[in-house]
Amino acid sequence: MTMTGPDRPLLHELFDERAGRHPDRVALRDAHGSLTYAEAKLRSDWLAAELRRRCPRPGALVGLHLERGADVVVAMLAVLKSGHTYVPLDPSYPAERLLFTARDARLALIVSDQEVPSELAELPVLRLDGLDRPDGPPAAPPMAPDDVTPDAPAYVIYTSGSTGRPKGVRVPHRNVAAMVRACARRYELREGDVWTLFHSYSFDFSVWEIWGSLLSGGTLVVVPHATAASPQATLRLLTDEAVTVFNVVPSVFRHLTRAARRADAVPSALRYVIFGGESVDIRDVRAWRETVGRSTRFVNTYGITEATVFVTYRLFTDEELDRAEDAPGGDAFAFDIGEPLDGWEFRVVGEDGAPVRPGETGEIVVAGDGVALGYLNRPELTAERFPLLPVPGGGTRRHYRSGDLARLLPDGMFCFAGRADDQVKINGFRIELGEVEARLQDAPGVRELVVVRTVSRIGEPMLTAFYTTPDATARGDGERDERERSERLAAYARRALPAHMVPGRFVRLPELPVNPSGKTDRKALSAWQGHAPRPAATTR
Structure with a gap:
């Protein structure tokens, strides 16, 4: 599958191009119903027009305080169509955390489908549950053609901060479009694939779930929070919705594997399980294949919010998964970072900045199409973590210093080796x-x-x-x-x-x-x- 679209890689324009090609295909489905690509485009156009009325100057940061559902994605499209940047404000987060994000981002407006916490009352709020749902298109286009460029930030996602202060990562349209295109070259994605929005939209895995599905012509099933918290309910949803592409962290997959052993029906349509965020336990993958079947392909990824979700790709082969645990090489392949996506570059360097030698451990530094714009309102931290570094052949290039460690094995494989600081990954x-x-x-x-x-x-x-x-x-x-x-x-x-x-x-x-x-x-x-x-x- 190849991803086509306008010459300018703006996410909303790429979506509208898809909507023009297959308007009647279901784009979004949640617990309340479905929206076709044409219906999602119409709703987002109307909301974008309202956002432009309230925030006429492009470049504002707009908070999204919405329960999981189709409206989350419609609101994202509308914010982008109005020339602005969306900032997730997951209602399940503590009000104090939401207040910090709103103030740090200097939000111009919050879009919500419910009463916002009293801490956010100082900001203007647009309530979706109070808006009409018109049948026809808005009288005027939601935005002028040149309001935004591919280098404008599409979203700001806040990640954990070592000093007690979270930091907002600014990611432009261009990066997300490049990430979807690069993954489309690696995966055999199909128009009509069924994906899940399984994760919180405050978690960067959701960026791939949303735009990977919509920009490739798939159907995105928005998973309710209560369903995602239950392995049995998740397994039923994967089965009933005939999901074909599922993104999950390994610790959650372990519980799904256990639930599959006791289930009356299993998700036999599932073509891809894409892991991220943690090390994979190959025993869980093998148990899934024994229970569900061998048609599912398993991919491990290494990724960072500051490098636009994914950096590398590693497909587990049948030969590796069929190998006995005590065979030569064992399950070491599960820790292989894999190959960088097309347009992404990563190196593992020592304290002197030189590439590590076999047996040595160094820091992963990333360059290329995925490197974010930096941290919102944090110029000193941005300069520290996004430096210009020398590249082979001369010259310098902007990199992201990940703080992640990798070890170079004699066979040339890089294995993940933890963190250089006190950052950890849980679920x-x-x-x-x-x-x-x-x-x-x-x-x-x-x-x-x-x-x-x-x-x-x-x-x-x-x-x-x-x-x-x-x-x-x-x-x-x-x-x-x-x-x-x-x-x-x-x-x-x-x-x-x-x-x-x-x-x-x-x-x-x-x-x-x-x-x-x-x-x-x-x-x-x-x-x-x-x-x-x-x-x-x-x-x-």
Whole structure:
């Protein structure tokens, strides 16, 4: 499949071109019904005209505070058609986090389908549930042809910040169009494929789900939050909707594999499972093939928000998946970063900036079509993380310093080797531990607090917060008191942080361990195996 469209790679124009080619094909489906490409174009045109009336000067940042549904995508199209940039404000995030995003982005307007939190009352709000749904096109085009260029930011997504301050990543139209085209060359995508919008639109995986589907002529099924939280319900949706392209983080896929073993029906139409955000456990892939069948192809990716979702592609072959675990080479291929997408470049360099040699570990730096515009209103951080670096053959080129590590193996394969700082990935979300700590340090009854990545009792990655209190040793309280302390701290965390950043376990210690340098021994805490209070409930 090849992606065609206007010469200027503007996302809304590429969508309108698709709508002109097959207006009656279903573009979006949610729990309330379906929209054809023509209907989605009409709705987005009307909303764009209203946005231009309220924000006449192009280049404004518009917040989207919408429940998961077709209107999320319609609103994105409308914001782009009106010459503006959309900023996700997932209603499931804490109001305090939404307020920070709104103020940091200096939003001109919020589009919502519900009452916004009182913290956002200072901003003008356009309520979709109060707008008419006209049948005909608007009287005037929603935007003039030259209002925006492909280098204008299409969206700003906020990622975790190491200082406790999230940072907004500015990604232009050109990058997203290039990413979809590059992936279309790697995948055998078809017009009429059925995709899912499985992830929050505040998570960059959703950028690929939305635009990958719509710009290739597919149907995008918007998955309700409650369905996405249930492996059984997700499996039923994949089956009932005959989904063919599914994007998922490996830890979620593990639960789907277990659910498939007990299901009456399985998603036999599924052609692609595309992994991202975490390392893949090949045992889960093999279990899926045993249960569902061998027709599904599995692709691993390495990606970064600052490099427009994906950087590399790695298809798992049948020969690799059929190989015994104890065979030569084993399952090492699961950690292979893979090949860069066409137009993307990545290198692994040491502290001196030179490429690493076999056996060495270095930092992944990315250049090419996917490198974002930088961080919103953070020029110093942008200069630090998006430097001009020398390239082979002479000269310099703009790169993104990922902070991710990779090791070069003797056979030339690059294997992911963790982070150079204290950033971790949990359930596909990139999380700066420093941000979580900064938000929880002020919790009542906490003296010191450290958050580390640990492993749950069933072997899955999770965040654990270790803390001390100012008044007593941890040994003095009973189990009930410890549980109540943990539940209060968890409740505080849920008010201050998005659900994916809330630690799954809170452990009170008499004191935090230190290493010979006198610093908190995070390695010892990560390996901690002591008896913990019962984990406080969290939402996902």
